[in-house]
Amino acid sequence: MAKILMVLSGVDYWTLTDGSKHPSGYWAEEFVVPHRIFTQAGFTVDIAAPVDGKPAADPVSLRPDAAGPEADHFAAYIEEAAEALANPTALPDVKTADYDAIFLPGGHGPMEDLAHDPDLGRILIEADAAGKIIAPxxxxxxxxxxxxxxxxxxxxxxxxxxxxxxxxxxxxxxxxRAPWLVETVMSARGAVIRSANPWQAHVVVDGNLYSGQNPASSKPLAEKLVTELSSR
Structure with missing residues (x-):
């Protein structure tokens, strides 16, 4: 069966334009829903983070007003995965060849650390060269x-x-309050952004690059990976 590396931000804050640190991290739904889908499909999922990183869910992503009726489920799932989340593989120790896909949940945390992490850069370059799925x-x-x-x-x-x-x-x-906006910076670097209406689930596939627009896209994105990896 397939083996997936899920790379999470290792910080619990996001530095705003005024220099203050706003509580943040990974977005709960974007970890829980894909992790559940992958494991139910029989896939192995390993969690990785930057050196000394301690993945933490954005507290807003666990509030019912933001996460909806599944907020309690997300919190319970994260509690069940507490040991794995507390002991992620450090990115320098990741052997890209061991995995079939790299999955990258959001939340503002990745803007703080993953966007600048050279070890993750090495993993992504190796994964792309080998045609492995990369899915943020x-x-x-x-x-x-x-x-x-x-x-x-x-x-x-x-x-x-x-x-x-x-x-x-x-x-x-x-x-x-954002020091930079993901869409703006990625467009400036040369990405071709294909977006749908706000909050609409939307997935784009370009070769081995699979991407989802927002939290609602977590489920269809993960399901696409399961379909593709199961067929290989």
């Missing part, structure tokens, strides 16, 4: 910014993908 969701595409080739060229320039859009960031009330 929501703010998870920010982590792709770590994959810089010799000479400074970005690995994913010219590729089609979707991200948590500027419109969604504005509707979320966080755009004015």
């Amino acid at each position: 969701v929501c703010h998870g595409p920010a982590a792709l910014l770590s994959a810089n080739l010799p000479g400074g060229r970005w690995l994913f320039a010219g590729r089609e993908l979707t991200v948590f859009t500027n419109a969604e960031e504005r509707l979320n009330g966080t755009a004015s």
